[in-house]
Amino acid sequence: MTLSLPGADRLPKRKARAPKRPALDTAAGRSLLQALAVIAFFALWETGVRAGWISAFLVGSPLGIFAVAWKMITGGELLADTWFTLFEAILGFVIGTIIGSLLGLALWYSVFVARLVEPFIVAINSVPKIALAPIVVLWFGTGLISKVALSVSLTAIVALIAAYQAAKDADVDLQSLLISMGASKHQVFFKAVVPSTLPAIIATFRINIGFGLVGAVVGEFISSQRGLGHLIYTASSLYDLDTVWAGLFTLMIMGFALYYVIDLIERTSLPWKQASTTHQVQV
Amino acid sequence: MIPAPIQLSVRNVRKSFHGKAGEVRVLDDLSFDINARDFVSIIGPSGCGKTTIFNIIAGLIEPDAGSMHYLGQEIESLRGRVGYMMQKDLLFPWRTVLGNVLLGLETRGVDRIEAEGKAREYLKAFGLGGFENAYPKMLSGGMRQRVALIRTLIMDPDILLLDEPFSALDYQTRLYLEGVLKEAVETYHKTVILVTHDIDEAVALSKRVVVLSGRPARAKIVHDIDIAAASPIAARSDSRFSGYFHALCAELDIQTEKTT
Numbered sequence: 001m002t003l004s005l006p007g008a009d010r011l012p013k014r015k016a017r018a019p020k021r022p023a024l025d026t027a028a029g030r031s032l033l034q035a036l037a038v039i040a041f042f043a044l045w046e047t048g049v050r051a052g053w054i055s056a057f058l059v060g061s062p063l064g065i066f067a068v069a070w071k072m073i074t075g076g077e078l079l080a081d082t083w084f085t086l087f088e089a090i091l092g093f094v095i096g097t098i099i100g101s102l103l104g105l106a107l108w109y110s111v112f113v114a115r116l117v118e119p120f121i122v123a124i125n126s127v128p129k130i131a132l133a134p135i136v137v138l139w140f141g142t143g144l145i146s147k148v149a150l151s152v153s154l155t156a157i158v159a160l161i162a163a164y165q166a167a168k169d170a171d172v173d174l175q176s177l178l179i180s181m182g183a184s185k186h187q188v189f190f191k192a193v194v195p196s197t198l199p200a201i202i203a204t205f206r207i208n209i210g211f212g213l214v215g216a217v218v219g220e221f222i223s224s225q226r227g228l229g230h231l232i233y234t235a236s237s238l239y240d241l242d243t244v245w246a247g248l249f250t251l252m253i254m255g256f257a258l259y260y261v262i263d264l265i266e267r268t269s270l271p272w273k274q275a276s277t278t279h280q281v282q283v
Numbered sequence: 284m285i286p287a288p289i290q291l292s293v294r295n296v297r298k299s300f301h302g303k304a305g306e307v308r309v310l311d312d313l314s315f316d317i318n319a320r321d322f323v324s325i326i327g328p329s330g331c332g333k334t335t336i337f338n339i340i341a342g343l344i345e346p347d348a349g350s351m352h353y354l355g356q357e358i359e360s361l362r363g364r365v366g367y368m369m370q371k372d373l374l375f376p377w378r379t380v381l382g383n384v385l386l387g388l389e390t391r392g393v394d395r396i397e398a399e400g401k402a403r404e405y406l407k408a409f410g411l412g413g414f415e416n417a418y419p420k421m422l423s424g425g426m427r428q429r430v431a432l433i434r435t436l437i438m439d440p441d442i443l444l445l446d447e448p449f450s451a452l453d454y455q456t457r458l459y460l461e462g463v464l465k466e467a468v469e470t471y472h473k474t475v476i477l478v479t480h481d482i483d484e485a486v487a488l489s490k491r492v493v494v495l496s497g498r499p500a501r502a503k504i505v506h507d508i509d510i511a512a513a514s515p516i517a518a519r520s521d522s523r524f525s526g527y528f529h530a531l532c533a534e535l536d537i538q539t540e541k542t543t
Contacts, residue, residue, distance in 0.1 A: 177373050180341040181438065182363020183390040191386070195377045272377045272418045 060241030069246040078231075082250055085216050085227040088144060089258075092151020093205075093212030100156035101201050104163025108193055109185070114164070125161065129153045130214070133222050142223040151215030155208040159201065166200035167193050199270060205262045213255060228254075287318040288354070290474055291340070291361075291442060296349030298335055309335050310346070311499030317442070317476060322468065324477045324485035326531065327495030327503075333478040336500075337444045340476075341365050353441075366440030366473075370447045372427040374419040380406065380430050381415040387438035405433045409463065425456035429463065436467055443468070443475045450481065461488060461515040482535070486527045487515040494534045504534055 024033055042062040048054045049061040056064065072078035107114040133150055140146035174192045183191065220229025228247045235243035298310040309332035317323055325333055338344045340351070342360030351358050374383045381402055388398035406412055409429055419427055428448060435443060445464075449457040465488060468475055479485050485492050489508050496503045508527055512518035 173369065173371060173373055174375060176338075176341075176343050177367060177369075178386070178390060179343055180362060180365055180367040180444075181387045181390050187390050191390070192375070195375070198377070270377070272420065 056241075057239065058241065060245050064242040065245045065249070068240075068242040069249075072243075072246060078246070078250060081226060081228050081231050081247075082254065084144075085213070085220065085229060085251075086254055088147040088216035088219070088227065089151060089209070089212040089254075091144075092148045092215050093155055093209050095148065096152035096155030096212070097159045097201075097204065097208050099152065100159025100161075101163040101204075103156075104160040104165075105167055105189075105194060105197060107164045108167035108170075108189065114168075121157070121161065121164075125157050129157070130218055133218050136219070137222045142225070146222075147216045147219030147224070147227070150219045151212045154211040154215045158208055158211060159204050162200050162204045163197055166197035170196040199273065202266050202269060205265065206259070209258045209262055210255065213251065213258075217251065287320060289316045289352075290319040290321070290354060291317040292352040293317075293336075293340070294350050294352070296336075296339060296351075297347045298332070298339065298344070299347060308499040310339075311501060313349070313500055313502060315493055315502050315505075317474060320472055320474055322475045322477070322488060322490045324479055324489040324492045325495060326479060326482060326485050326492060326535065327500060328497045328535065329480060331495050331498050332500040333495065334446055337367065337446055337476075337478065340442075341367050341444060361442060364441045366435035366438055366443045368431055368435050368443070368445045368448045370451050372419070372424075372431040374427055374430060374434075376419055379416050379418055380411065380422070383419065383430055384434050384437055386434060391438070401437060402433075405437050409433050409467075423456075424452050425460060428452060428456075428460060432460070432464065432467065436471060436473070439471070441474065443473050445475060445477045447479055447481075448477075449484070450479070457484070458516060464488070465515055482528055482531050483519070484515075486510075486524060486531065487512075487518040492527075492531060494531065506531060506534075 024030065045054075045059075046062045049056045049059070069078065107117070129150070132153055136150050136153070137146045140149050170193045174196070175188050178188050178192055216227065217229035217232075220227040221233045224230040228251055232244050232247040232251075235241075235247065292314075293316075294314050296310050296313045297308075299306050299308045301307075313336065315323075325336070327333060335344070339346050340361055342362030351360070353361065375386065378386070381399070384402040384406060385398055388401070403412075403415065406415060409432070411426065411429060411433070414422070414426070419430070422430070431448070448464075449460050452460065461484065464475075467473070477485070477488065486508055487510075492506045492508060494503045494506070495501065506527065510518050510521045510523055510527075512521055518524060
């Protein structure tokens, strides 16, 4: 005789253990699909332009873009513009992140000062920094410095807020332990507070490298003789859409590369974070 | 036998906290003495301010009133001279096992090579040789707490303040670490104050047990535990063990016998 429990029929039936993954769900398979999507996108675009569905004058065409890009690469000007913009972005990112992080961490030292300046930080953060661009150009000229300054104004505030918040959130018990050991305030700061803020500060790299590029390109839009922003701006005023796209795609590749560099820094700089494995719940 | 000298004397300590519901009196006129090489457990209802006492002794918070004397001298606190261990192991996740053990010696400014040699020696003695470069995340709860114990002992503190150090561990690991602790305390001749809510643990480890009353905390009674067992596990099979156990339960108003 079998016992039947009330409601047992409502329980989920046992399923096959490992849910079947799509055949292409491997590193190579995903890359293949991604490449196919890109090719399909450009093929559709090119076909649309040739068939006259979309205007080559307003959107450009992939083959046109390629031709322009090839000419600029062999002529050397694309590489020169790329280096210039990249240099501005990285310089702005590094300076802004360092200044912001240091200021944010320093606020840990005095709760009084931190509370005093908190509304000002919020006020500065709420201004769209891009609106500063004309003034920055007035102050720092049309050269490298104005673009770096704009990047710094964008990145510093992000780093400052993240570092300050992380320092405030640093584990109080770890700090208490150090104090009970007789540690000074400096020792508590350097041994407990700073290391515990590092993950948050490194997390801002990802956002700030993007802001660094924004500052550089917008600075070049306003006034510049060089750089990808300058290239895009002048080409668009001449309705040279192919050149505009060539500049944009170069920026995209640059952003992409920087993202992976940051990713690498993130993974190698915090070895103690890597000790765990990640699990994903199968739904 | 000559009675051991009083090492730490806490006199008439008061402490209140200001919360939303007004003033909460946590310690009211609390006094007790700790003898040299004493092993005193403090038990009492939860939330009666046991941790507050430790924070005052360690110099993390200031009492509203009262005084403390160390070997007869009046002191503000024992900051820098205590070994504080809490329920959480409080290992620094970004430091390796060796780095964690070195923490206290670093804050003291001990020479790096000398400190490292000592740390490796301690790790070996506690069966953690070979784990020097592991990060805390990779260790089990018992191993982590063992590292925390080494970090505490290596500083050669005057008094160990143990705030429920084993309560987050499973029973087997707890029994094992109780043994490790007892042995280490005897080897290094340490004075220990242990806060616990585990009566069983208090009886098995201590020479004396202080029972605190509920909030505000006062020392209700002090029980001398006269069990000369080699280990905490052996202590549990001592004939007097259950007598102490029931006496302490009664002090804490826990019903241990069936009411007839």
